[in-house]
Amino acid sequence: MAGPSTAERGERQKLESGPPRPPLVGRLRRLRRLIILLFALVLAGAAAVWILYGSPWFRTERVSVSGTRVLTAAQVREAAGVPVGSPLVSVDTDAIEARLLKELPRIDSVEVVRSWPHGIGLNVTERTPVLIIGKGAKFVEVDAGGVRFATVPDAPKGVPVLELAVPRSGAPSRFPADRLVREAVRIAGDIPARVARDTRTVKVRSYDAVSLELSGGRTVEWGSAEKGPAKARTLLALMKADSGARHFDVSAPTAPASSGS
Known part of the structure; x- marks a missing residue:
C-alpha cells in the first residue's frame, strides 16, 4: 500500500504546527503600546496623588458647625482640633469624632463630613x-x-429635680444609686407631657417607691418604673375625673386612687 504523497505530508505538517506565528515586529509593537499605557497610568496616578495631597486646590480651609444649642461653635471647633491647612483627604474624621465625644460630654453624637473642596462639617x-x-x-x-x-x-x-431620699441608716439598699437614677430616668420618660410641664421633683425613696411633686402642692405616687405607659394613661384619666384632687396614686394602675388633701 502506497504511503502519503508529498502534498499530503505538507498539509499534515501545517496542521500539526498550528497557525502561523505573527512576525516579531507585531509583537514588539504591542509590547510598546502596553508599556506606554502602563506609563500613562503611573503618571495619572501620580498626578492624582499630587492633586489630593500636594496641590493647594484641596486644602482644609474652613470648619462649619451645626446642631449646637448650649455649646458654641467656637467650643466645638477648639475641641475638634481639625488640622486647618492640611490636605482635606488626609483629615482623620474618626479621630475628630473621638476627640469631640471625649472633650465635650454634652455631645451625644457627631457626624464629621468632608465638604469638598475646602471644608469639614461637624x-x-x-x-x-x-x-x-x-x-x-x-x-x-x-x-x-x-x-x-x-x-x-x-x-x-x-x-x-431628682431627689434621692433613700434612708442612710439600717441595711444597705439592694439597688445602688446609679440604678435608682436610671429608674427615675425611665419614669421621667413616661410622665405624660401635660403632667411633665408641672413636675418639679422626682423623689426616689426606694426602687418601687417613687413619687412626683407637681406645681400647686400636688403629688403623684408612681411606685416603680414598671408599667409606665399604663400609669401615664391612668394618671391622665384620674386627673380628668377628679380635677380638684391634690394627691394621686397610680402605683397600681388597675386600682388607682385620688384624694383632695
Missing part, C-alpha cells in the same frame, strides 16, 4: 437633660440614658 447632636441632681449650689444634668453629662450653675427651665 454636625452635632447634644444631650437633652430629663432630670437634674442638686450638687451644692449647682446642678448636674442627666440625659435619657442616665448619663450625667454636665454641671451647670442654674437649673434648666422645665427639667425636674
Whole structure:
C-alpha cells in the first residue's frame, strides 16, 4: 500500500504546527503600546496623588458647625482640633469624632463630613437633660440614658429635680444609686407631657417607691418604673375625673386612687 504523497505530508505538517506565528515586529509593537499605557497610568496616578495631597486646590480651609444649642461653635471647633491647612483627604474624621465625644460630654453624637473642596462639617447632636441632681449650689444634668453629662450653675427651665431620699441608716439598699437614677430616668420618660410641664421633683425613696411633686402642692405616687405607659394613661384619666384632687396614686394602675388633701 502506497504511503502519503508529498502534498499530503505538507498539509499534515501545517496542521500539526498550528497557525502561523505573527512576525516579531507585531509583537514588539504591542509590547510598546502596553508599556506606554502602563506609563500613562503611573503618571495619572501620580498626578492624582499630587492633586489630593500636594496641590493647594484641596486644602482644609474652613470648619462649619451645626446642631449646637448650649455649646458654641467656637467650643466645638477648639475641641475638634481639625488640622486647618492640611490636605482635606488626609483629615482623620474618626479621630475628630473621638476627640469631640471625649472633650465635650454634652455631645451625644457627631457626624464629621468632608465638604469638598475646602471644608469639614461637624454636625452635632447634644444631650437633652430629663432630670437634674442638686450638687451644692449647682446642678448636674442627666440625659435619657442616665448619663450625667454636665454641671451647670442654674437649673434648666422645665427639667425636674431628682431627689434621692433613700434612708442612710439600717441595711444597705439592694439597688445602688446609679440604678435608682436610671429608674427615675425611665419614669421621667413616661410622665405624660401635660403632667411633665408641672413636675418639679422626682423623689426616689426606694426602687418601687417613687413619687412626683407637681406645681400647686400636688403629688403623684408612681411606685416603680414598671408599667409606665399604663400609669401615664391612668394618671391622665384620674386627673380628668377628679380635677380638684391634690394627691394621686397610680402605683397600681388597675386600682388607682385620688384624694383632695
